[in-house]
Amino acid sequence: MKIFIHGGVPGVTPYASGPHIWGDQDGEKVTLAGGTVEAMTDSVRKVIKGKCHLVGHDLGGLIAFNLAIEAPQLVSGVTAVASVAVAPTGDGVPDVTFAHPPKPLFGRESQRWALERVSYSHHHIDDALLDACVAAAARRPVVSYADEFVPSLVKAKSRFYEVCRGEGVKVPCQVIWGSHDPLSTFDHGLWLFRGLAQKQRVSQFHVINRAGALPFREEPAAFRQVLESFADAL
Protein backbone atom coordinates (compact mmCIF):
# COMPACT_ATOMS: atom_id res chain seq x y z
CA MET A 1 0.00 0.00 0.00
CA LYS A 2 1.42 3.35 -1.02
CA ILE A 3 0.31 6.71 0.35
CA PHE A 4 1.28 9.78 -1.63
CA ILE A 5 1.77 13.01 0.31
CA HIS A 6 1.89 16.20 -1.69
CA GLY A 7 4.09 19.17 -0.86
CA GLY A 8 3.75 22.90 -1.10
CA VAL A 9 2.55 25.29 1.56
CA PRO A 10 -1.06 26.35 0.95
CA GLY A 11 -1.28 29.98 0.00
CA VAL A 12 2.49 30.35 -0.11
CA THR A 13 3.92 28.00 -2.74
CA PRO A 14 3.06 29.72 -6.03
CA TYR A 15 1.50 26.60 -7.59
CA ALA A 16 -1.34 25.03 -5.65
CA SER A 17 -0.36 21.46 -4.86
CA GLY A 18 -2.62 18.71 -3.63
CA PRO A 19 -3.45 15.09 -4.43
CA HIS A 20 -3.87 16.09 -8.08
CA ILE A 21 -0.17 16.83 -8.42
CA TRP A 22 0.63 13.07 -8.48
CA GLY A 23 -1.21 12.51 -11.75
CA ASP A 24 -1.92 8.83 -12.38
CA GLN A 25 0.55 7.39 -9.87
CA ASP A 26 -1.08 4.37 -8.27
CA GLY A 27 -1.90 4.63 -4.55
CA GLU A 28 -3.85 6.62 -2.01
CA LYS A 29 -3.31 10.36 -2.29
CA VAL A 30 -3.90 12.40 0.83
CA THR A 31 -4.66 16.07 1.35
CA LEU A 32 -2.59 17.90 3.91
CA ALA A 33 -4.44 19.87 6.56
CA GLY A 34 -3.24 22.29 9.22
CA GLY A 35 -0.88 25.20 9.43
CA THR A 36 2.18 23.54 10.95
CA VAL A 37 4.30 20.51 10.09
CA GLU A 38 3.01 18.79 13.25
CA ALA A 39 -0.62 19.37 12.28
CA MET A 40 0.01 18.23 8.71
CA THR A 41 1.74 15.10 9.99
CA ASP A 42 -1.27 14.36 12.18
CA SER A 43 -3.59 14.81 9.21
CA VAL A 44 -1.72 12.10 7.31
CA ARG A 45 -1.48 9.78 10.31
CA LYS A 46 -5.27 9.74 10.48
CA VAL A 47 -5.59 8.14 7.05
CA ILE A 48 -3.03 5.39 7.62
CA LYS A 49 -4.89 2.12 8.08
CA GLY A 50 -2.00 -0.34 8.04
CA LYS A 51 1.66 -0.61 7.22
CA CYS A 52 2.37 1.48 4.15
CA HIS A 53 5.04 2.94 1.93
CA LEU A 54 4.97 6.73 2.24
CA VAL A 55 5.86 8.71 -0.85
CA GLY A 56 6.29 12.40 -0.13
CA HIS A 57 6.98 15.30 -2.45
CA ASP A 58 8.85 18.33 -1.10
CA LEU A 59 7.24 19.08 2.28
CA GLY A 60 5.45 15.74 2.00
CA GLY A 61 8.84 14.05 2.24
CA LEU A 62 9.51 15.68 5.60
CA ILE A 63 6.08 14.64 6.81
CA ALA A 64 6.77 11.06 5.67
CA PHE A 65 10.06 11.04 7.60
CA ASN A 66 8.24 12.49 10.62
CA LEU A 67 5.81 9.59 10.57
CA ALA A 68 8.60 7.05 10.06
CA ILE A 69 10.34 8.47 13.12
CA GLU A 70 7.22 8.68 15.29
CA ALA A 71 5.45 5.52 14.19
CA PRO A 72 7.84 3.17 12.36
CA GLN A 73 5.43 0.31 12.94
CA LEU A 74 3.10 1.96 10.42
CA VAL A 75 5.70 2.57 7.73
CA SER A 76 7.35 -0.02 5.49
CA GLY A 77 9.47 2.55 3.64
CA VAL A 78 9.80 6.22 2.76
CA THR A 79 10.39 7.74 -0.63
CA ALA A 80 11.21 11.45 -0.55
CA VAL A 81 10.87 13.15 -3.93
CA ALA A 82 12.47 16.51 -4.65
CA SER A 83 12.14 17.25 -0.95
CA VAL A 84 13.63 20.68 -0.89
CA ALA A 85 11.83 21.24 2.42
CA VAL A 86 14.03 18.67 4.15
CA ALA A 87 17.27 18.91 2.13
CA PRO A 88 20.13 20.80 3.76
CA THR A 89 20.38 24.42 2.70
CA GLY A 90 23.18 25.99 4.72
CA ASP A 91 23.80 29.63 3.98
CA GLY A 92 22.28 29.51 0.55
CA VAL A 93 21.39 32.37 -1.72
CA PRO A 94 17.80 33.44 -2.43
CA ASP A 95 16.14 31.24 -5.02
CA VAL A 96 14.67 33.42 -7.76
CA THR A 97 12.66 30.69 -9.48
CA PHE A 98 9.38 32.21 -8.32
CA ALA A 99 10.39 35.87 -8.40
CA HIS A 100 7.95 38.34 -9.95
CA PRO A 101 4.89 36.13 -10.52
CA PRO A 102 2.19 37.43 -12.83
CA LYS A 103 -0.94 38.76 -11.13
CA PRO A 104 -3.47 37.75 -10.09
CA LEU A 105 -1.69 35.26 -7.88
CA PHE A 106 -3.19 31.76 -7.90
CA GLY A 107 -5.10 32.46 -11.08
CA ARG A 108 -4.87 30.10 -14.05
CA GLU A 109 -2.01 31.91 -15.82
CA SER A 110 -0.16 32.33 -12.58
CA GLN A 111 -0.42 28.57 -12.02
CA ARG A 112 0.85 27.84 -15.51
CA TRP A 113 3.72 30.27 -14.97
CA ALA A 114 4.73 28.70 -11.66
CA LEU A 115 4.48 25.10 -12.94
CA GLU A 116 6.61 25.98 -15.94
CA ARG A 117 9.18 27.55 -13.64
CA VAL A 118 9.64 24.32 -11.65
CA SER A 119 9.59 22.00 -14.66
CA TYR A 120 12.22 20.94 -17.16
CA SER A 121 9.59 20.84 -19.87
CA HIS A 122 6.10 22.34 -20.03
CA HIS A 123 4.53 19.32 -21.76
CA HIS A 124 2.97 17.83 -18.61
CA ILE A 125 1.06 21.05 -17.89
CA ASP A 126 -2.38 20.43 -19.36
CA ASP A 127 -5.84 21.85 -18.80
CA ALA A 128 -6.70 19.18 -16.27
CA LEU A 129 -3.69 20.09 -14.13
CA LEU A 130 -4.40 23.81 -14.37
CA ASP A 131 -8.07 23.28 -13.49
CA ALA A 132 -7.08 21.21 -10.47
CA CYS A 133 -4.52 23.77 -9.34
CA VAL A 134 -6.96 26.66 -9.66
CA ALA A 135 -9.57 24.71 -7.72
CA ALA A 136 -7.05 23.81 -5.03
CA ALA A 137 -5.91 27.43 -4.81
CA ALA A 138 -9.50 28.56 -4.27
CA ARG A 139 -9.82 26.13 -1.36
CA ARG A 140 -6.52 27.12 0.20
CA PRO A 141 -6.63 27.68 3.94
CA VAL A 142 -4.92 30.56 5.62
CA VAL A 143 -1.48 29.57 6.83
CA SER A 144 0.45 31.78 9.17
CA TYR A 145 3.66 31.29 7.26
CA ALA A 146 6.26 33.25 9.21
CA ASP A 147 4.77 32.92 12.68
CA GLU A 148 3.70 29.28 12.68
CA PHE A 149 4.70 27.30 9.62
CA VAL A 150 8.38 28.25 9.28
CA PRO A 151 9.21 27.68 12.96
CA SER A 152 7.52 24.28 12.78
CA LEU A 153 9.49 23.44 9.64
CA VAL A 154 12.81 24.38 11.24
CA LYS A 155 11.94 22.31 14.31
CA ALA A 156 10.92 19.25 12.29
CA LYS A 157 13.99 19.46 10.10
CA SER A 158 16.33 19.75 13.07
CA ARG A 159 14.72 16.74 14.67
CA PHE A 160 15.04 14.78 11.43
CA TYR A 161 18.79 15.38 11.16
CA GLU A 162 19.22 14.67 14.87
CA VAL A 163 17.60 11.29 14.32
CA CYS A 164 19.73 10.66 11.22
CA ARG A 165 22.84 11.33 13.29
CA GLY A 166 21.61 9.35 16.29
CA GLU A 167 19.51 6.23 16.11
CA GLY A 168 18.69 6.65 12.43
CA VAL A 169 15.36 6.50 10.62
CA LYS A 170 14.15 2.98 11.36
CA VAL A 171 12.65 2.15 7.98
CA PRO A 172 14.17 1.79 4.49
CA CYS A 173 14.39 5.13 2.72
CA GLN A 174 15.11 6.43 -0.73
CA VAL A 175 15.54 9.91 -2.16
CA ILE A 176 14.55 10.72 -5.74
CA TRP A 177 15.53 13.96 -7.45
CA GLY A 178 14.98 15.52 -10.84
CA SER A 179 18.22 16.29 -12.66
CA HIS A 180 17.07 19.82 -13.46
CA ASP A 181 15.22 20.81 -10.30
CA PRO A 182 15.42 24.62 -10.27
CA LEU A 183 14.54 24.83 -6.58
CA SER A 184 17.51 22.79 -5.41
CA THR A 185 20.28 20.92 -7.20
CA PHE A 186 20.43 17.17 -7.08
CA ASP A 187 23.51 17.65 -4.91
CA HIS A 188 21.05 18.82 -2.24
CA GLY A 189 19.24 15.51 -2.68
CA LEU A 190 22.50 13.63 -2.42
CA TRP A 191 23.23 15.39 0.87
CA LEU A 192 19.81 14.47 2.16
CA PHE A 193 20.65 10.89 1.23
CA ARG A 194 24.01 11.18 3.01
CA GLY A 195 22.13 12.12 6.17
CA LEU A 196 19.90 9.08 5.93
CA ALA A 197 22.71 6.76 4.90
CA GLN A 198 24.61 7.34 8.14
CA LYS A 199 22.44 4.87 10.03
CA GLN A 200 19.89 3.29 7.68
CA ARG A 201 21.46 0.44 5.72
CA VAL A 202 18.64 0.18 3.22
CA SER A 203 18.78 3.61 1.67
CA GLN A 204 19.13 4.64 -1.95
CA PHE A 205 19.43 7.78 -4.02
CA HIS A 206 18.19 8.19 -7.58
CA VAL A 207 18.25 10.88 -10.22
CA ILE A 208 15.67 11.06 -13.00
CA ASN A 209 16.93 12.87 -16.04
CA ARG A 210 15.29 15.84 -17.75
CA ALA A 211 12.93 16.49 -14.89
CA GLY A 212 12.51 19.45 -12.58
CA ALA A 213 10.79 19.58 -9.21
CA LEU A 214 7.95 17.31 -10.36
CA PRO A 215 9.75 14.24 -11.75
CA PHE A 216 6.67 12.02 -11.25
CA ARG A 217 4.78 14.23 -13.71
CA GLU A 218 7.54 14.85 -16.22
CA GLU A 219 8.89 11.31 -16.36
CA PRO A 220 6.11 9.22 -14.83
CA ALA A 221 7.35 5.89 -16.23
CA ALA A 222 10.91 6.39 -14.99
CA PHE A 223 9.57 7.53 -11.64
CA ARG A 224 7.37 4.45 -11.34
CA GLN A 225 10.31 2.25 -12.35
CA VAL A 226 12.51 3.62 -9.56
CA LEU A 227 9.70 3.61 -7.01
CA GLU A 228 8.70 0.02 -7.73
CA SER A 229 12.22 -1.38 -7.86
CA PHE A 230 12.80 -0.07 -4.34
CA ALA A 231 9.57 -1.65 -3.14
CA ASP A 232 10.40 -4.92 -4.95
CA ALA A 233 13.50 -5.39 -2.82
CA LEU A 234 11.98 -4.40 0.52
Add this chain to the structure above:
Amino acid sequence: MAKLPEGRWIDVDGLRTRYHEAGKGEPVVFLYGGNFGTGDSASSAYTWNNQIAPLSERCRAIVFDKAGQGETDNPKDDDYTMAAVVRHASAFLRAMKLEGVHLVGHSRGGYAATRVALENHDRVKSLTVVNSGTLSPGVGTNEVVLARPPYPAGTRECVRWVYQNYSFNPDVVTDEWVDAVMHTLSLPKYQESVRKMGAEKLGTKLFLPELAREKRETLQWINEGRLQRPVQVVWGFDDRTAVIDRGVELYNMFSRHERRALFHVINQSGHFPFREHPERFNALMRRWLESLA
Protein backbone atom coordinates in the same frame (compact mmCIF):
# COMPACT_ATOMS: atom_id res chain seq x y z
CA MET B 1 24.88 -17.57 -3.17
CA ALA B 2 23.44 -18.44 -6.57
CA LYS B 3 25.37 -20.98 -8.63
CA LEU B 4 26.57 -20.10 -12.10
CA PRO B 5 25.12 -22.30 -14.85
CA GLU B 6 27.56 -24.81 -16.33
CA GLY B 7 30.13 -23.06 -18.49
CA ARG B 8 30.25 -23.43 -22.29
CA TRP B 9 32.94 -22.67 -24.84
CA ILE B 10 32.92 -20.70 -28.06
CA ASP B 11 35.69 -19.66 -30.44
CA VAL B 12 35.86 -15.87 -30.61
CA ASP B 13 38.34 -14.62 -33.20
CA GLY B 14 40.65 -17.51 -32.37
CA LEU B 15 40.37 -17.21 -28.57
CA ARG B 16 38.75 -20.12 -26.77
CA THR B 17 36.18 -18.25 -24.73
CA ARG B 18 34.25 -19.44 -21.70
CA TYR B 19 30.73 -18.22 -21.02
CA HIS B 20 27.71 -19.04 -18.89
CA GLU B 21 24.11 -18.34 -19.75
CA ALA B 22 20.60 -18.93 -18.45
CA GLY B 23 17.08 -17.89 -19.37
CA LYS B 24 15.33 -16.72 -22.49
CA GLY B 25 14.35 -13.37 -23.92
CA GLU B 26 16.34 -10.22 -24.49
CA PRO B 27 20.07 -10.83 -23.98
CA VAL B 28 21.76 -9.16 -21.03
CA VAL B 29 25.54 -9.48 -21.19
CA PHE B 30 27.58 -8.85 -18.04
CA LEU B 31 31.19 -7.67 -18.12
CA TYR B 32 33.18 -7.89 -14.92
CA GLY B 33 36.12 -5.73 -13.94
CA GLY B 34 39.84 -6.16 -13.43
CA ASN B 35 42.32 -7.10 -16.11
CA PHE B 36 44.66 -9.93 -16.97
CA GLY B 37 47.97 -10.27 -15.21
CA THR B 38 47.13 -9.00 -11.72
CA GLY B 39 48.77 -11.17 -9.11
CA ASP B 40 46.86 -10.17 -6.00
CA SER B 41 43.32 -10.49 -7.36
CA ALA B 42 41.61 -11.99 -10.41
CA SER B 43 38.05 -11.52 -11.59
CA SER B 44 36.08 -14.08 -13.55
CA ALA B 45 32.51 -14.85 -14.56
CA TYR B 46 31.88 -15.80 -10.93
CA THR B 47 31.83 -12.07 -10.09
CA TRP B 48 28.26 -11.95 -11.46
CA ASN B 49 27.05 -15.24 -9.95
CA ASN B 50 24.30 -13.48 -7.96
CA GLN B 51 22.79 -12.03 -11.12
CA ILE B 52 22.81 -14.74 -13.79
CA ALA B 53 20.37 -17.27 -12.31
CA PRO B 54 18.11 -14.73 -10.50
CA LEU B 55 17.76 -12.49 -13.56
CA SER B 56 17.36 -15.41 -15.96
CA GLU B 57 13.67 -15.43 -15.00
CA ARG B 58 13.38 -12.11 -16.84
CA CYS B 59 15.94 -12.33 -19.65
CA ARG B 60 18.71 -14.31 -21.32
CA ALA B 61 21.52 -13.57 -18.86
CA ILE B 62 25.03 -14.15 -20.17
CA VAL B 63 28.44 -13.66 -18.61
CA PHE B 64 31.66 -14.44 -20.43
CA ASP B 65 35.30 -14.43 -19.48
CA LYS B 66 37.05 -11.48 -21.09
CA ALA B 67 40.25 -11.96 -23.09
CA GLY B 68 42.96 -13.21 -20.76
CA GLN B 69 40.69 -13.38 -17.73
CA GLY B 70 38.91 -16.31 -16.09
CA GLU B 71 39.15 -19.36 -18.34
CA THR B 72 39.40 -17.53 -21.66
CA ASP B 73 42.65 -17.63 -23.66
CA ASN B 74 45.15 -14.83 -23.35
CA PRO B 75 45.24 -12.18 -26.11
CA LYS B 76 47.13 -13.22 -29.23
CA ASP B 77 50.51 -11.72 -30.17
CA ASP B 78 51.03 -10.29 -26.69
CA ASP B 79 48.30 -7.73 -27.32
CA TYR B 80 47.74 -7.08 -23.62
CA THR B 81 45.64 -3.98 -24.16
CA MET B 82 42.15 -2.82 -23.24
CA ALA B 83 41.53 -2.37 -26.96
CA ALA B 84 42.06 -6.12 -27.39
CA VAL B 85 39.60 -6.75 -24.55
CA VAL B 86 37.02 -4.52 -26.24
CA ARG B 87 37.58 -6.14 -29.65
CA HIS B 88 37.14 -9.58 -28.10
CA ALA B 89 33.95 -8.51 -26.28
CA SER B 90 32.51 -7.08 -29.50
CA ALA B 91 33.47 -10.27 -31.34
CA PHE B 92 31.78 -12.31 -28.61
CA LEU B 93 28.48 -10.54 -29.32
CA ARG B 94 28.91 -11.32 -33.04
CA ALA B 95 29.96 -14.94 -32.47
CA MET B 96 26.92 -15.47 -30.23
CA LYS B 97 24.73 -13.70 -32.84
CA LEU B 98 23.37 -11.42 -30.12
CA GLU B 99 21.28 -8.39 -31.03
CA GLY B 100 19.38 -5.88 -28.91
CA VAL B 101 21.85 -6.51 -26.11
CA HIS B 102 21.63 -4.87 -22.69
CA LEU B 103 25.24 -4.44 -21.59
CA VAL B 104 26.07 -4.33 -17.89
CA GLY B 105 29.67 -3.48 -17.04
CA HIS B 106 31.40 -3.12 -13.72
CA SER B 107 34.66 -1.29 -13.01
CA ARG B 108 37.08 -1.98 -15.91
CA GLY B 109 34.17 -3.93 -17.39
CA GLY B 110 32.13 -0.71 -17.27
CA TYR B 111 34.72 0.90 -19.49
CA ALA B 112 34.76 -2.09 -21.84
CA ALA B 113 30.95 -2.25 -22.00
CA THR B 114 30.73 1.46 -22.81
CA ARG B 115 33.34 1.16 -25.53
CA VAL B 116 31.57 -1.88 -26.98
CA ALA B 117 28.31 0.11 -27.01
CA LEU B 118 30.01 3.07 -28.70
CA GLU B 119 31.43 0.81 -31.41
CA ASN B 120 28.42 -1.53 -31.90
CA HIS B 121 25.25 0.54 -31.92
CA ASP B 122 23.57 -2.02 -34.15
CA ARG B 123 23.81 -4.69 -31.47
CA VAL B 124 23.35 -2.73 -28.23
CA LYS B 125 20.02 -1.70 -26.75
CA SER B 126 21.08 -0.24 -23.39
CA LEU B 127 24.05 0.26 -21.12
CA THR B 128 24.41 -0.10 -17.37
CA VAL B 129 27.67 1.08 -15.80
CA VAL B 130 28.46 0.08 -12.22
CA ASN B 131 31.20 1.72 -10.12
CA SER B 132 33.61 2.22 -12.95
CA GLY B 133 36.67 4.19 -11.96
CA THR B 134 38.22 3.15 -15.26
CA LEU B 135 35.52 4.95 -17.22
CA SER B 136 34.65 7.89 -15.00
CA PRO B 137 36.63 11.11 -15.01
CA GLY B 138 38.40 12.26 -11.86
CA VAL B 139 40.98 10.92 -9.48
CA GLY B 140 41.30 7.16 -9.19
CA THR B 141 42.13 5.97 -5.68
CA ASN B 142 42.80 2.25 -6.15
CA GLU B 143 46.48 2.73 -5.55
CA VAL B 144 45.71 4.66 -2.37
CA VAL B 145 43.33 2.09 -0.92
CA LEU B 146 44.99 -1.09 -2.15
CA ALA B 147 48.68 -0.18 -1.99
CA ARG B 148 51.02 -3.01 -1.02
CA PRO B 149 48.72 -5.64 0.50
CA PRO B 150 50.21 -6.92 3.76
CA TYR B 151 50.30 -10.51 2.43
CA PRO B 152 52.28 -12.13 -0.41
CA ALA B 153 50.61 -11.77 -3.81
CA GLY B 154 48.66 -14.81 -4.89
CA THR B 155 47.83 -16.03 -1.40
CA ARG B 156 44.30 -16.47 -0.06
CA GLU B 157 45.05 -13.89 2.61
CA CYS B 158 46.09 -11.35 -0.01
CA VAL B 159 43.04 -11.99 -2.18
CA ARG B 160 40.72 -11.69 0.80
CA TRP B 161 42.43 -8.48 1.94
CA VAL B 162 42.07 -6.87 -1.50
CA TYR B 163 38.37 -7.63 -1.91
CA GLN B 164 37.59 -6.74 1.70
CA ASN B 165 39.17 -3.33 1.11
CA TYR B 166 37.01 -2.91 -1.97
CA SER B 167 33.90 -3.66 0.11
CA PHE B 168 31.85 -1.87 2.74
CA ASN B 169 31.14 -5.06 4.66
CA PRO B 170 34.19 -7.34 4.78
CA ASP B 171 31.96 -10.35 5.49
CA VAL B 172 30.72 -10.21 1.91
CA VAL B 173 34.07 -11.74 0.84
CA THR B 174 33.19 -15.38 1.30
CA ASP B 175 35.41 -18.44 1.03
CA GLU B 176 33.57 -19.28 -2.19
CA TRP B 177 34.55 -15.92 -3.69
CA VAL B 178 38.16 -16.38 -2.63
CA ASP B 179 38.11 -19.94 -4.05
CA ALA B 180 36.95 -18.60 -7.42
CA VAL B 181 39.79 -16.07 -7.48
CA MET B 182 42.38 -18.62 -6.39
CA HIS B 183 41.24 -20.95 -9.18
CA THR B 184 41.85 -18.26 -11.80
CA LEU B 185 45.20 -17.36 -10.28
CA SER B 186 46.26 -21.03 -10.44
CA LEU B 187 45.71 -21.38 -14.20
CA PRO B 188 49.01 -21.64 -16.15
CA LYS B 189 47.74 -19.27 -18.83
CA TYR B 190 46.83 -16.73 -16.14
CA GLN B 191 50.28 -17.05 -14.58
CA GLU B 192 51.70 -16.35 -18.01
CA SER B 193 49.70 -13.11 -18.14
CA VAL B 194 51.02 -12.19 -14.69
CA ARG B 195 54.54 -12.72 -16.04
CA LYS B 196 53.83 -10.68 -19.16
CA MET B 197 52.28 -7.76 -17.30
CA GLY B 198 54.82 -7.79 -14.47
CA ALA B 199 58.22 -9.23 -15.30
CA GLU B 200 58.02 -8.29 -18.97
CA LYS B 201 56.56 -4.90 -18.00
CA LEU B 202 53.71 -4.95 -20.52
CA GLY B 203 51.50 -3.49 -17.79
CA THR B 204 53.42 -0.24 -17.55
CA LYS B 205 54.80 -0.14 -21.08
CA LEU B 206 51.67 -1.09 -22.99
CA PHE B 207 48.43 -1.65 -21.07
CA LEU B 208 48.24 1.50 -18.94
CA PRO B 209 49.48 4.05 -21.53
CA GLU B 210 47.17 2.62 -24.19
CA LEU B 211 44.22 2.61 -21.77
CA ALA B 212 44.88 6.25 -20.90
CA ARG B 213 44.84 7.24 -24.58
CA GLU B 214 41.69 5.27 -25.29
CA LYS B 215 39.97 6.62 -22.19
CA ARG B 216 40.51 10.17 -23.38
CA GLU B 217 38.91 9.25 -26.69
CA THR B 218 36.05 7.38 -24.99
CA LEU B 219 35.20 10.33 -22.73
CA GLN B 220 35.30 12.64 -25.73
CA TRP B 221 32.85 10.36 -27.52
CA ILE B 222 30.52 10.34 -24.53
CA ASN B 223 30.71 14.14 -24.29
CA GLU B 224 29.87 14.37 -27.98
CA GLY B 225 26.73 12.33 -27.37
CA ARG B 226 27.79 9.35 -29.41
CA LEU B 227 26.35 6.72 -27.06
CA GLN B 228 22.81 7.17 -28.34
CA ARG B 229 21.36 4.50 -26.05
CA PRO B 230 19.49 4.49 -22.72
CA VAL B 231 21.97 4.35 -19.88
CA GLN B 232 21.91 3.91 -16.15
CA VAL B 233 24.75 4.44 -13.72
CA VAL B 234 24.69 2.41 -10.50
CA TRP B 235 27.11 3.27 -7.70
CA GLY B 236 27.99 1.78 -4.33
CA PHE B 237 27.98 4.78 -2.01
CA ASP B 238 30.95 3.72 0.10
CA ASP B 239 33.38 2.78 -2.66
CA ARG B 240 36.75 4.20 -1.66
CA THR B 241 38.41 3.27 -4.95
CA ALA B 242 35.86 4.97 -7.20
CA VAL B 243 34.21 7.57 -5.00
CA ILE B 244 30.64 8.72 -5.50
CA ASP B 245 31.64 12.09 -7.00
CA ARG B 246 33.05 10.21 -9.98
CA GLY B 247 29.74 8.46 -10.51
CA VAL B 248 27.94 11.81 -10.42
CA GLU B 249 30.31 13.27 -12.99
CA LEU B 250 29.94 10.26 -15.27
CA TYR B 251 26.15 10.41 -14.99
CA ASN B 252 26.19 14.11 -15.86
CA MET B 253 28.15 13.34 -19.01
CA PHE B 254 25.70 10.67 -20.13
CA SER B 255 22.53 12.52 -19.15
CA ARG B 256 23.46 15.61 -21.12
CA HIS B 257 22.62 13.72 -24.31
CA GLU B 258 20.26 10.91 -23.31
CA ARG B 259 16.79 11.45 -21.85
CA ARG B 260 16.59 7.89 -20.57
CA ALA B 261 19.51 8.27 -18.18
CA LEU B 262 19.13 7.22 -14.55
CA PHE B 263 21.52 7.40 -11.61
CA HIS B 264 21.18 5.03 -8.66
CA VAL B 265 23.16 5.05 -5.43
CA ILE B 266 23.06 2.07 -3.07
CA ASN B 267 24.04 2.64 0.55
CA GLN B 268 26.47 0.53 2.58
CA SER B 269 28.16 -0.75 -0.49
CA GLY B 270 31.70 -0.53 -1.70
CA HIS B 271 32.97 -1.30 -5.19
CA PHE B 272 30.65 -4.28 -5.76
CA PRO B 273 27.04 -3.16 -5.05
CA PHE B 274 25.67 -6.16 -6.96
CA ARG B 275 27.50 -8.48 -4.54
CA GLU B 276 26.83 -6.51 -1.35
CA HIS B 277 23.14 -5.87 -2.16
CA PRO B 278 22.19 -8.35 -4.90
CA GLU B 279 18.47 -8.07 -4.16
CA ARG B 280 18.51 -4.29 -4.57
CA PHE B 281 20.69 -4.39 -7.68
CA ASN B 282 18.61 -7.12 -9.30
CA ALA B 283 15.39 -5.22 -8.58
CA LEU B 284 16.83 -2.19 -10.38
CA MET B 285 17.86 -4.38 -13.32
CA ARG B 286 14.45 -6.08 -13.61
CA ARG B 287 12.62 -2.74 -13.71
CA TRP B 288 15.18 -1.31 -16.14
CA LEU B 289 14.66 -4.19 -18.55
CA GLU B 290 10.90 -3.95 -18.14
CA SER B 291 10.97 -0.24 -18.95
CA LEU B 292 12.86 -0.89 -22.19
CA ALA B 293 10.95 -3.97 -23.34
